[in-house]
Amino acid sequence: MAGDSRFPDVDTDGSEKNEETEIVVNVGGVRQVFYEDNLNQYPETRLAELINCLSGGYDSIFSLCDDYDPGKREFYFDRDPDAFKCIIDVYYFGEIHMKKGICPICFKNEMEFWKVDLKFLDDCCKTHLSEKKEELEEIARRVQLILDDLGVDASESRWKRCQKYIWKFLEKPESSYPARVIAVLSFLFILTSSIVMCVGTIPDLQVADAKGNRMEHPTLDSIETACIGWFTMEYVLRLISSPNKLHFALSFMNIVDVLAILPFYVSLTLTHLGARLMELSNVQQAVQALRIMRIARIFKLARHSSGLQTLTYALKRSFKELGLLLMYLAVGIFVFSALGYTMEQSHPETLFKSIPQSFWWAIITMTTVGYGDIYPKTTLGKLNAAISFLCGVIAIALPIHPIINNFVRYYNKQRVLETAAKHELELMELNSAEGRATSSKSELEDLARGGEEGPFYSSQLKVSHSDTFIHLLSEEKHYRTRLRSCK
DSSP states (O other): OTTOTTOTTOOTTOTTTTSOOEEEEEETTEEEEEEHHHHTTSTTSHHHHGGGSGGGHHHHHHTTOSEEETTTTEEEEOSOHHHHHHHTTHHHHSOBOOOTTSOHHHHHHHHHHTTOOGGGBOHHHHHHHHHHHHHHHHHHHHHHHHHHHHOOOTTSOHHHHHHHHHHHHHHOGGGOHHHHHHHHHHHHHHHHHHHHHHHTTOGGGOEEOTTSOEEOOHHHHHHHHHHHHHHHHHHHHHHHHOSOHHHHHHOHHHHHHHHHHHHHHHHHHIIIIIHHHSOHHHHHHHHHHHHHGGGGGGGGGGGGOHHHHHHHHHHHHTHHHHHHHHHHHHHHHHHHHHHHHHHHTTSTTOSOOOHHHHHHHHHHHHTTOOOSSSOOOSHHHHHHHHHHHHHHHHHHHTTHHHHHHHHHHHHHHHHHHHHHHHHHHHHHHHHHHHHHHHHHHHHHHHHHHTOTTHHHHHHHHOOOOOTTOOOOOOOOOOOOOHHHHHO
C-alpha cells in the first residue's frame, strides 16, 4: 500500500525524507498542523505514530484515526476538540493544564486515547481529577447501598435477612415510614434524657435521702432509667445486625453511644456493690463523677442531624485554619500580657500580679469577653488593652471565611451526591424498563413468525436487569469513514 497512487505524498525512494515531515490533524472540525520534530519528543503517543502509519496501508491508518484524506494528507478524529487543544500543549511546553469546564474523567479518557501519560498533567489538575474520582466512587457506593437495600437474595438464610431488615430499620430512616418513626422516637429520647439531666440539678426538685444527702427526684430517676433502657436496646440491636462488628464498635458515633450508656450501669454497680469495697463517701464521689459523663449523650444528636455532621466535617477539614487562629491568639496573648504586666507595675493598686496571671486578662480581652475581674488602671495599660482588643478581633476574623467555605462546599457536595445517586437509579430503572419493552416486542414478533429460532433470538435481545449491572455505552463504532464509503 505504500506505493498506492492514492498516497502521492509518500515517496518510496525516500527523496522527501530530508524535508521535515508535516501532518495535518482534524479533531472535531478543528484543524491543527504538526511537525515531526515536535511529535517525536514523545514517540509513544498517537500523534507521533501517525508519522509512520502511511507505510502500513489501510489497517495501520484506521487503527489510529477515524478517517484519512490522502489528497490533503489530513487525519480525522471524532474526539473532543477542547480537550485536544489542552493535550497538545505537552509537545510544546512539556505539561498539560486542563481547561475550566471540562469534565476531569472525560479529559482523562481523552489523554488515554491520545496515549499521553497522566504524569504530564499538572498537579493542580491532578487534584481536581482525584476529587472527581472520589465523587464518582461515593456515588457508586451510595447507589450500591440503595440497591443492596432493595434487593433480596433468596439464597440467604432467614437470620441474615432478619439482620438486614433490622439494620435498615434502625440505620436508614429514609427506607420506610416505620423507620422514620423510630428515628424521631430516638431523637425525642435523647432530648428527654438531656432535659432530665439538667432539671435533676435544680435544688427545689431534689429530695433528701435517709442521711440527709440531696439526690435526684425518683420520678426523674425513672425517666432516666427508661431512656437508658431505650439507648441500650437500640445499641444492642444495631450491634447484632451490623454487617461489620469491628467497624461498628470502633466508629466514633458508636463510641459516643457507649459513653452515654456506660456511666448509668457503672453508677448502678458502684451504688449496690461499691459500698462493700470502699467507703460510702468515695462511692458517692465516683458516682457523681460518672454522672458528669452523661453529657456525652448530647452528641448522639449528630446521628440524626446532617447539619451537625457537616459542621464536624468542616471543622475536621479546617484544622490548618484553626491552627493558625490558635497560633495568632497565642502570640498575641503572650505579647499583650507581658506589656500589660510591665505597664501596670507603676500603679500602686495594680491587678496584674504576674505575667501568667496576665494571660487570663489577655485571653478575655482578645476574645472580646471582658469579665471585668482584672483590668488596667494606667493610661498606657488602657492603650495596650485597646490595641489587644483590635488585634484579637482581626485574628479571630481572618480564618472564619475558609471555615465557612469548607462548610458550604461540603454541604453542597453532599446534596449533589445525593441527587446524582438518585439520578443514576432513575436511569437504571429507565434502561431496565426499555429493555423489558424491547424484549416483549421481540418475543411477540417471534411468536407471530412462528419460527423455530424465535426463542433463541428473543433470549439474545433480553437486557440484564441485575441490580448490580449498570448499562454502559457499547464500544462498537457506528460511523462510516470517507475511504470506506468509497470501497
